[in-house]
Amino acid sequence: MTHLQGIAASNGIAIAKVYRLEAPDLSYSKNEIQQPDQEVKRLHDALDVSKSELEKIKAHTLETLGQEHADIFSAHLLVLSDPELIKPIEDKIKTENVNAEAALDETADLFINMFKNMDNEYMKERAADIQDVTKRVMAHLLNVTFPDPALINEEVVIVADDLTPSDTAQLNKQYVKGFTTDIGGRTSHSAIMARSLEIPAVVGTKDITAKAEKDSLIIVDGIDGNVIVNPSEEDIQSYKEKQADFDKQKQEWAKLKDEATVTSEGEHVELAANIGTPEDVEGVLANGGEGVGLYRTEFLYMGKNQLPTEEEQYDAYSSVLKQMGDKPVVVRTLDIGGDKELDYLDLPDEMNPFLGFRAIRLCLERDDIFRVQLRALLRASVHGNLKIMFPMIATLDEFRQAKGILDEEREKLLSEGMEVAGDIEVGMMVEIPSTAVIARQFAKEVDFFSIGTNDLIQYTMAADRMNERVSYLYQPYNPAILHLVNNVIEAAHAEGKWAGMCGEMAGDEIAIPILLGLGLDEFSMSATSILPARTQIRNLSKKELASFKKELLSMGTAEEVVAFIKEKTESQ
Numbered sequence: 001m002t003h004l005q006g007i008a009a010s011n012g013i014a015i016a017k018v019y020r021l022e023a024p025d026l027s028y029s030k031n032e033i034q035q036p037d038q039e040v041k042r043l044h045d046a047l048d049v050s051k052s053e054l055e056k057i058k059a060h061t062l063e064t065l066g067q068e069h070a071d072i073f074s075a076h077l078l079v080l081s082d083p084e085l086i087k088p089i090e091d092k093i094k095t096e097n098v099n100a101e102a103a104l105d106e107t108a109d110l111f112i113n114m115f116k117n118m119d120n121e122y123m124k125e126r127a128a129d130i131q132d133v134t135k136r137v138m139a140h141l142l143n144v145t146f147p148d149p150a151l152i153n154e155e156v157v158i159v160a161d162d163l164t165p166s167d168t169a170q171l172n173k174q175y176v177k178g179f180t181t182d183i184g185g186r187t188s189h190s191a192i193m194a195r196s197l198e199i200p201a202v203v204g205t206k207d208i209t210a211k212a213e214k215d216s217l218i219i220v221d222g223i224d225g226n227v228i229v230n231p232s233e234e235d236i237q238s239y240k241e242k243q244a245d246f247d248k249q250k251q252e253w254a255k256l257k258d259e260a261t262v263t264s265e266g267e268h269v270e271l272a273a274n275i276g277t278p279e280d281v282e283g284v285l286a287n288g289g290e291g292v293g294l295y296r297t298e299f300l301y302m303g304k305n306q307l308p309t310e311e312e313q314y315d316a317y318s319s320v321l322k323q324m325g326d327k328p329v330v331v332r333t334l335d336i337g338g339d340k341e342l343d344y345l346d347l348p349d350e351m352n353p354f355l356g357f358r359a360i361r362l363c364l365e366r367d368d369i370f371r372v373q374l375r376a377l378l379r380a381s382v383h384g385n386l387k388i389m390f391p392m393i394a395t396l397d398e399f400r401q402a403k404g405i406l407d408e409e410r411e412k413l414l415s416e417g418m419e420v421a422g423d424i425e426v427g428m429m430v431e432i433p434s435t436a437v438i439a440r441q442f443a444k445e446v447d448f449f450s451i452g453t454n455d456l457i458q459y460t461m462a463a464d465r466m467n468e469r470v471s472y473l474y475q476p477y478n479p480a481i482l483h484l485v486n487n488v489i490e491a492a493h494a495e496g497k498w499a500g501m502c503g504e505m506a507g508d509e510i511a512i513p514i515l516l517g518l519g520l521d522e523f524s525m526s527a528t529s530i531l532p533a534r535t536q537i538r539n540l541s542k543k544e545l546a547s548f549k550k551e552l553l554s555m556g557t558a559e560e561v562v563a564f565i566k567e568k569t570e571s572q
Contacts, residue, residue, distance in 0.1 A: 008225035009191035012200030013243035014178025019156035046140035163190035195526035253531035293524020294502035313376035321384025359392030381421035431455035436484035439491035453503025517545030
């Protein structure tokens with residue numbers, strides 16, 4: 001039996017056998033062969049198995065995530081049937097008498113390098129397709145298991161070094177009961193998506209992959225961050241009881257699904273949800289969300305082999321707006337870069353990608369991409385209560401430039417006879433400390449602020465939120481963070497604007513009373529955090545918490561802040 005402590009990333013208890021999600025070893029030896037026809041047959045057997053798998057993954061992805069995510073697998077299937085790739089591999093086997101592994105690898109490398117060096121964007125996209133599918137074929141030639149989260153059909157807990165957003169998007173919660181990883185934090189994308197999927201998760205265990213063998217029984221406690229490999233019968237029973245208690249608590253929270261979020265004195269606070277895809281809206285409504293405070297549109301661009309078209313984007317945005325009715329939907333424009341890469345854009349490698357060419361910086365330089373998204377958003381605006389916000393704004397000039405492009409596209413659409421909503425609020429994310437410092441200047445020009453604490457904290461504390469060695473510096477309650485948040489809220493209110501928060505801090509049990517006292521208007525969080533937050537807020541007095549603001553902001557450490565707020569809220 002092995003006990004590990006990690007970071008509780010998504011609530012709940014999972015008890016199931018281990019499914020190891022790891023990159024397979026695809027190393028091979030180049031051999032001279034005597035029977036080329038037999039080697040060609042091996043190649044085609046591997047191709048057929050790969051096609052069968054991709055058809056299943058495509059069908060599952062279409063059903064769970066929609067057409068745009070399924071399109072990447074359509075492209076992969078085309079590659080596997082392309083005679084321009086397959087015939088040269090066969091020829092190499094026959095003319096050079098080499099094994100199928102060597103012929104596949106050398107031919108694929110030739111095509112990948114050729115396509116990567118072309119100026120044509122479509123051809124560059126083909127390189128990524130070939131790279132992905134030939135890895136799968138190689139795995140079958142070597143008789144190595146190629147991990148496919150979408151094909152899991154029994155109850156398991158996934159164990160991995162880390163999970164990419166596309167890995168997490170493939171998880172079927174009917175079978176995947178939870179996951180645990182070596183690295184990552186509560187604000188990593190896999191953790192955020194786990195909360196959206198309501199899958200228990202513990203991340204940042206440091207060495208779970210070294211401790212958990214395939215098919216071992218494992219317990220993942222996403223409430224307290226514990227992981228137990230090969231648990232005792234006593235542990236299993238104890239955690240089953242803990243799961244039952246948690247389920248009972250969820251039933252209590254569910255009673256507030258259709259209730260307004262009000263403080264103990266009856267003052268309304270808006271509780272919204274963060275989403276990544278139109279399919280996430282179901283969870284927002286099921287958990288009583290009063291709006292969408294952050295629609296992360298980059299998931300439309302990820303897991304594909306080309307940029308989404310205007311029509312694909314229009315369909316996605318319209319779907320979310322229609323489902324939410326008259327409830328507000330805040331859409332963040334494309335935020336790619338940092339830890340979110342697009343292979344087909346061929347962005348340069350950077351020493352500090354989180355501080356580099358990303359988000360609004362990329363969109364202002366590549367305004368061809370930006371304008372397509374803005375057109376789709378403006379066209380979709382007639383279907384609901386749309387609000388648009390720009391990410392990673394560092395200067396007033398950036399906001400003005402982005403707003404100018406939006407206004408240009410609005411005028412173009414109107415001149416084309418297209419209908420556009422006339423009352424779209426345009427705001428910005430506050431995630432760069434310089435912006436928070438001069439929030440009063442920004443507040444004169446924006447319609448609203450949404451504070452992105454995931455990045456604001458790491459930039460203010462100079463601590464990479466994905467690095468466990470400096471995780472102690474990722475301090476949401478640090479007085480420096482609270483001063484910046486307070487500055488943004490006061491600046492918004494001075495101009496008659498509203499201030500929200502869409503970072504994970506907004507759903508944090510300790511942070512909620514602090515933010516309520518600072519006057520935050522809108523809290524946006526993972527959908528599964530809404531009902532616990534509503535329950536908590538109903539027992540808090542905003543007026544009383546506001547009276548502690550001066551004392552709270554005079555604290556010197558995060559520990560002092562936590563002790564102070566716990567003392568004050570226990571009496572409420």
